[in-house]
Amino acid sequence: MTKSANLGFPRIGAHRELKKALEAYWKGETTAAALLATGTELRARHWQLQQQAGIDIIPSNDFSFYDHVLDTTAMLGAIPPRFAGIEDPLARYFAMARGTADAPAMEMTKWFDTNYHYIVPELHEGQNFRLSTSKVLDEYREAKALGIDTRPVLVGPVTWLSLGKAKQDGFDPLTLLDAVLPVYAELLAALKAEGAGWVQIDEPILALDLTEAQRAALRQAYHALHASAPSIMLTTYFGALLDNTALAVDLPVAGLHVDLVRAPEQLVPLLKVLPADKVLSIGLIDGRNIWRADLDRQLALATRAWDSVGPDRLVIAPSCSLLHSPVDLDGETELDDELRSWLAFARQKLSEIAALTLGIQRGRGAARDAFDASAAAIRSHRQSPRIHQPEVKARTRTSIDLNRGNAFPTRRTAQRQRFNLPAFPTTTIGSFPQTAAIREQRAAFKKARIAEADYETFLEAETEKAIRIQERIGLDVLVHGEFERNDMVEYFGEQLDGFAFTRNGWVQSYGSRFVKPPVIYGDVSRPAPMTVRWSAYAASLTDRPMKGMLTGPVTILQWSFVRVDQPRAETCRQIALAIRDEVLDLEAAGIGMIQIDEPALREGLPLRRRDWEAYLRWAVDCFRITASGVADQTQIHTHMCYAEFNDIMPAIAEMDADVISIETSRSDMELLRAFLDFRYPNEIGPGVWDIHSPRVPGQDEMELLLRKAAEGIAADQLWVNPDCGLKTRGWPEVESALTNLVATARSLRGEKSGQNLQ
Ligand SMILES: CN1c2c(nc(N)[nH]c2=O)NC[C@@H]1CNc1ccc(C(=O)N[C@@H](CCC(=O)N[C@@H](CCC(=O)N[C@@H](CCC(=O)O)C(=O)O)C(=O)O)C(=O)O)cc1
Numbered sequence: 001m002t003k004s005a006n007l008g009f010p011r012i013g014a015h016r017e018l019k020k021a022l023e024a025y026w027k028g029e030t031t032a033a034a035l036l037a038t039g040t041e042l043r044a045r046h047w048q049l050q051q052q053a054g055i056d057i058i059p060s061n062d063f064s065f066y067d068h069v070l071d072t073t074a075m076l077g078a079i080p081p082r083f084a085g086i087e088d089p090l091a092r093y094f095a096m097a098r099g100t101a102d103a104p105a106m107e108m109t110k111w112f113d114t115n116y117h118y119i120v121p122e123l124h125e126g127q128n129f130r131l132s133t134s135k136v137l138d139e140y141r142e143a144k145a146l147g148i149d150t151r152p153v154l155v156g157p158v159t160w161l162s163l164g165k166a167k168q169d170g171f172d173p174l175t176l177l178d179a180v181l182p183v184y185a186e187l188l189a190a191l192k193a194e195g196a197g198w199v200q201i202d203e204p205i206l207a208l209d210l211t212e213a214q215r216a217a218l219r220q221a222y223h224a225l226h227a228s229a230p231s232i233m234l235t236t237y238f239g240a241l242l243d244n245t246a247l248a249v250d251l252p253v254a255g256l257h258v259d260l261v262r263a264p265e266q267l268v269p270l271l272k273v274l275p276a277d278k279v280l281s282i283g284l285i286d287g288r289n290i291w292r293a294d295l296d297r298q299l300a301l302a303t304r305a306w307d308s309v310g311p312d313r314l315v316i317a318p319s320c321s322l323l324h325s326p327v328d329l330d331g332e333t334e335l336d337d338e339l340r341s342w343l344a345f346a347r348q349k350l351s352e353i354a355a356l357t358l359g360i361q362r363g364r365g366a367a368r369d370a371f372d373a374s375a376a377a378i379r380s381h382r383q384s385p386r387i388h389q390p391e392v393k394a395r396t397r398t399s400i401d402l403n404r405g406n407a408f409p410t411r412r413t414a415q416r417q418r419f420n421l422p423a424f425p426t427t428t429i430g431s432f433p434q435t436a437a438i439r440e441q442r443a444a445f446k447k448a449r450i451a452e453a454d455y456e457t458f459l460e461a462e463t464e465k466a467i468r469i470q471e472r473i474g475l476d477v478l479v480h481g482e483f484e485r486n487d488m489v490e491y492f493g494e495q496l497d498g499f500a501f502t503r504n505g506w507v508q509s510y511g512s513r514f515v516k517p518p519v520i521y522g523d524v525s526r527p528a529p530m531t532v533r534w535s536a537y538a539a540s541l542t543d544r545p546m547k548g549m550l551t552g553p554v555t556i557l558q559w560s561f562v563r564v565d566q567p568r569a570e571t572c573r574q575i576a577l578a579i580r581d582e583v584l585d586l587e588a589a590g591i592g593m594i595q596i597d598e599p600a601l602r603e604g605l606p607l608r609r610r611d612w613e614a615y616l617r618w619a620v621d622c623f624r625i626t627a628s629g630v631a632d633q634t635q636i637h638t639h640m641c642y643a644e645f646n647d648i649m650p651a652i653a654e655m656d657a658d659v660i661s662i663e664t665s666r667s668d669m670e671l672l673r674a675f676l677d678f679r680y681p682n683e684i685g686p687g688v689w690d691i692h693s694p695r696v697p698g699q700d701e702m703e704l705l706l707r708k709a710a711e712g713i714a715a716d717q718l719w720v721n722p723d724c725g726l727k728t729r730g731w732p733e734v735e736s737a738l739t740n741l742v743a744t745a746r747s748l749r750g751e752k753s754g755q756n757l758q
Pocket residue numbers: 115434436439440442443485486487488489490509510512513514515516559599727728
């Protein structure tokens with residue numbers, strides 16, 4: 001009989017219980033026991049909820065206190081030496097993620113093309129591994145004690161190694177496979193002994209362009225593991241198998257999961273080559289977006305698979321883990337009925353999976369209500385007058401000059417004359433601490449407990465305070481602090497037409513940090529200026545240059561739930577035109593420097609190289625639409641963080657921002673190498689402070705990083721700034737670190753005037 005499965009459930013809890021428990025524990029307000037108890041309660045709740053929704057195959061070990069890749073690292077005992085002295089496993093685990101006073105945190109980067117960040121494994125030659133945690137077994141037993149026989153989820157060994165970073169030049173992490181496999185084998189044998197019938201092993205790298213070494217590693221791994229393991233469901237997602245199809249179907253595993261939301265076209269070729277003994281799990285419900293599924297269309301796809309593999313070898317599943325979906329649409333009491341009827345969050349997706357499974361088992365009539373509701377929602381979305389705005393569509397078809405008035409060297413002269421900044425100008429990336437007081441005031445304003453005028457007065461006072469602090473510290477280019485913003489994307493979504501936002505649609509970004517992606521349901525336009533009031537107010541308080549702060553179109557697109565009835569490029573162009581208008585309004589208000597953040601430009605890069613060029617063309621063009629209208633002497637900045645830049649350097653250069661600030665310090669300036677190798681032509685601020693850690697770097701440390709940067713970048717191209725915005729930090733850390741940062745710049749200026757720097 002065809003079964004329903006889930007591949008992972010969000011960890012956070014419908015009321016963000018996990019976030020609250022983690023942050024209280026980190027602040028020392030609660031005990032480890034209380035934190036662990038929250039974990040136990042959330043796991044039990046989520047297992048039961050999946051059972052009640054009618055899911056046959058329920059995952060365990062999808063829960064994590066921080067990150068599932070870090071859990072795998074801890075499981076393998078791959079503890080970087082700087083943390084090895086920490087005795088308590090929980091303290092060591094969080095130290096690896098967040099750093100301590102003595103030990104910088106491990107690096108963090110994007111999980112494939114998502115806004116989820118994982119902690120990057122640190123790998124070196126001769127590394128030893130041993131089974132070092134019992135989490136996988138414990139959670140399997142925990143569910144079993146509740147009467148639920150789960151399918152444990154593991155990050156596969158080849159994906160784990162491929163995501164890791166060599167700590168020595170020229171070292172290939174895949175050479176550690178021989179050392180890692182015995183640990184996986186031991187764990188899998190223990191799971192089997194415990195009674196696990198199946199295990200889900202995620203190898204999402206199978207949706208990427210693979211090297212021969214990775215292919216060989218996959219063959220070696222599964223030939224070594226399958227004999228002693230429970231039946232393995234090898235799980236791929238986020239894209240098609242394409243040229244990896246033959247490799248995947250030949251691996252000695254019992255089942256294969258494929259993503260038919262991102263790549264429905266892969267079903268037919270796959271069915272042709274799928275061996276007759278393999279179970280096929282088809283991902284039919286979108287784990288990456290919030291639109292209600294077209295159940296009739298998906299049933300047709302499932303039927304195509306069913307015709308080929310029969311009822312007993314078919315599993316109906318989400319495309320990927322539901323980690324990337326908000327928890328429960330029932331929490332959205334303020335969405336209008338029409339919009340709500342178009343959406344499905346994780347809980348609703350479970351019901352969709354169950355309905356589809358019933359549909360394939362017993363025919364559409366067996367789940368008639370669900371199918372009819374789905375068909376009605378699809379019809380209503382298609383026909384709704386809220387979706388299409390002819391004037392917006394017409395504007396996207398007009399041609400726009402993508403070039404600034406003059407090339408960078410000319411603009412640079414004009415900007416130097418206008419701003420007259422010292423060498424190594426210092427600045428920050430935009431946000432200052434979002435303190436509890438600020439969040440409380442905003443919550444009070446949103447619940448109409450305080451008047452708008454009082455909220456604005458409060459924000460004005462916070463902004464002024466931040467400006468005085470920046471002046472006192474001696475920063476050269478100031479920012480207003482972004483106190484009025486809940487999030488750098490949601491804030492814009494709330495002010496643009498065509499967007500809806502949720503009250504509780506939280507999705508994990510990293511650790512205890514969550515985002516509430518807005519929903520782009522229709523054509524996008526800007527009814528009124530969005531940021532001018534705050535930038536102009538801030539500029540009026542100081543004589544120093546004030547940098548306006550905008551989120552770029554690709555990032556707004558990438559960090560929203562995007563409509564699927566038109567190409568992403570089209571939606572992005574609509575957003576770009578709205579941001580262009582904002583840029584021009586800022587310029588007209590006298591703001592001479594405007595930062596257009598594009599931290600998600602790299603994240604949006606398609607997983608397969610063959611699709612890169614087309615994406616980069618429209619993504620870069622959209623950025624250029626936002627910036628090309630300003631005068632030479634208006635300085636355009638951009639900012640990027642938590643990504644590998646090597647692959648997209650020409651595109652970054654083509655964006656032609658006058659200044660780019662990038663996150664580099666957590667990787668010890670390694671991310672800067674792409675800019676050095678490429679000889680990045682414009683100005684650049686490599687981050688010298690890892691702002692994701694509560695650790696305050698000293699002046700020596702920052703100087704060392706800047707000197708590394710200055711080895712390849714001309715001193716007069718360099719800016720001095722943190723890795724990213726400071727919204728997650730507290731004021732005392734910010735003041736000390738920025739004081740050190742300004743002292744660093746001054747020290748280098750002193751040397752530069754004596755010409756000693758390079
Ligand atoms: C730069 N980053 C961002 C990414 N994606 C985004 N969409 N935004 C980003 O900034 N991706 C890459 C990186 C990831 N980094 C971060 C960093 C920090 C956060 C973060 O701090 N998230 C906050 C939530 C922010 C927010 O929306 N806040 C709202 C609501 C606050 C709230 O919880 N209010 C309470 C009531 C107030 C109280 O009493 O405390 C409530 O509603 O119950 C706001 O400020 O109004 C987080 O807390 O996780 C995310 C990604």
